[in-house]
Amino acid sequence: MNAPFHLPSVDKLLQHPHTATLLSAYGKTQTTQAIRSAVAEARIQWLGSKNAAATPNAETLIAAACQALAQRFAPRLKSVFNLTGTVLHTNLGRALLPQEAIDAVAQALATPSNLEYDLATGGRGDRDDLVEDLICELTGAEAATIVNNNAAAVLLCLSTLTAGREAIVSRGELVEIGGAFRIPDIMQRAGATLVEVGTTNRTHARDYENAISDATALLMKVHCSNYAISGFTKSVSDAEVTQIAHAHQLPMMVDLGSGTLVDLRQWDLPHEVTVRETIEAGADLVTFSGDKLLGGPQAGIIVGRKALIAQIKKNPLKRALRVGKLTLAALEPTLRLYLHPEQLATRLTTLRLFTRTEQEMQAQADQLQPALQTTLGSAYQVSTAAMSSQIGSGALPVESLPSYGLMIRPTERKHSGRQLQQLETAMRSLARPIIGRLQDDALWLDLRCLEHTDQATFIAQLSALTTILSHHHERHSA
Known part of the structure; x- marks a missing residue:
């Protein structure tokens, strides 16, 4: 007969x-x-076991409760190491904010602020006023307004200017952005009738001219930042489309997508058309993101003619799509960094990551390789290797940045795929998960986004990686 089963109350x-x-x-x-x-x-x-010897004591039960509570109240949004090689990784939060923006957000969280309060008059203010002057100075636009992302910016512009009317767009620019979100779908939701002109690879000025009718509300250009067509191609410049639109007293709108405020070539980076260049080409409205090449918080920025911006701000959708105080708190100091171009590459986090040298990352890889090899032991071979990073989030899709990092391969080829999956899973299980990429029968850890301030934390976690891998091995051996 089994001994009686007693549990503490x-x-x-x-x-x-x-x-x-x-x-x-x-x-x-x-x-x-x-x-x-x-x-x-x-x-x-x-x-289930009828084994009285397995009766847990009070300390064991309390430990189980402690573990359950820790898991329940652990944050779902975690800091991770982005070693994928994609700097602006949409799934990992895109741009990292500069310290000035982080400090401003902390202050906005802790104290009341003049979000919609005019300190000069004591009356109600406009939250756009906090950043509009800065944006206009940096872009050359007459006016600006802010919404919660670029898709919202496009939706708001089209809803205001094209509802019940036609918008003309080149067939080669009807892009799909992340999450199967397509330009035609946005236009449909905005109430616009899409008029496609040209072909996938070639669109001419006459295609826009021939499509204009009494029902036309605007001509629209979409910057194809997330793909490129090569070979037998033809497109019409922003300036040409603007001339056609203005000749018919129509506005011309440009969806820049990523959008940058500076010429990246000064840091030997690939060129991406700037917002100022687009305004100078004659565009009446330009939309772009705040959390991509600009390096700030998620936001959709609309710049352009003062009369059109005023019309857009009267749209009831503007209130539904407006940004909150945290976005504005982060955006203002980020924009101010652009007023100091000689310091931008060190103070703007995104640009600092873009401009890291291959030599700097190679030296970092040489420092980390012995520690990671010791952790993984003889089951894996850890080597330093040249790699290629990408900017990400649809910006400059065919361009790459020379990078350096660590490449991990199983020592034995048999079951190497399963070993790599186990290692990748183990790294994702760490207190601060390490996210790399599986490619060519290896796990690649691109060091472009591992700044020296985080290197100590990376190394400190390696002991926990040994424990996780041993648990994986025990489960598969059982």
Whole structure:
């Protein structure tokens, strides 16, 4: 006959000295629930095994409750190491904010602010006023307004200017952005009738001319930042389309997508058309993102003619799509950095990552390789290797940046695919997950986004990686 099964009561466990820390951290309601669940789980396991020797003591039950509480209250949004080689990685949060923006957001979180309060008059203010002058100075536009992302910016412009009328766009510019979000779908939601002109690879000025009718509301150009067509191609410049539009008293709108405020060639980076260049080409409205090449928070920025911006701001959708104080708090100091071009490459985090030298990353790889090799042992071979980074988020899709990092291959070719999957999973299980990329039968860790300030944390986690991998091995061996 089995010995009797005895578990401590929930009340007794709540009075245990080890529970005091849980009560302080999580409160009585959550701690009681966790302990009750731990006791119930222990009872279910005993009924399945009928093994009285396996009866957990109070410390074991409290430890189980502690683990459950820690998991429940752990943040879902975690800091990770982005070693994918994609700097503006959409799934990993895109641009990292400069320190000036981080400090401004912290202050906006902690204190009231003049978000919509005019300090000069004591009356109601316009939240766009906090950044409009800066944006106009940096772009050459007459006016500006801000919404929550570039897709919203495009939607708002089209809803205001083309509802019930036609918008003319080159067939080669009907792009799809992330998450199967397509320009034609946005136009349909805005109430515009899409008129496609030209072909996928060639569009001529006469195609725009021939499509204009009494129902035309505007001509639109879409900067194809997330793909490129090569070979037998023809497109019409912004300036040419502007001339055609203005000859018919129509506005011309440009969706720049990523959008940059400076000529990247001064840092030996590939050229991307700037917002100022687009305004100078005659565009009446330009939309672009705040969290891509600009290096700020997620936002959609609309710049252009003052009369058109005023019309857009009266659209009821503007309130639904407007940004909050945290976005504006982060955007203003980010924009101010552009007023100091000689310091931009060091102070703007995104640009600093773009401009890291291959030699700097190679030296970093040489420092990290021995530690990672020691952690992984003889089962893996860790080597330093030249790599290619990309800017990401649809910007300059065919351009790459010379980079350097660590390449990890299983020592034995047999089951190497499974080993790499296990290693990738283990790295994603760390307190600060390491996200690399699997390619060519290896796990690549591109170091472009691993700044020296984070290197110590990266190394400190390696001991935990050993434990996780051993648990994986035990499960597969069982």
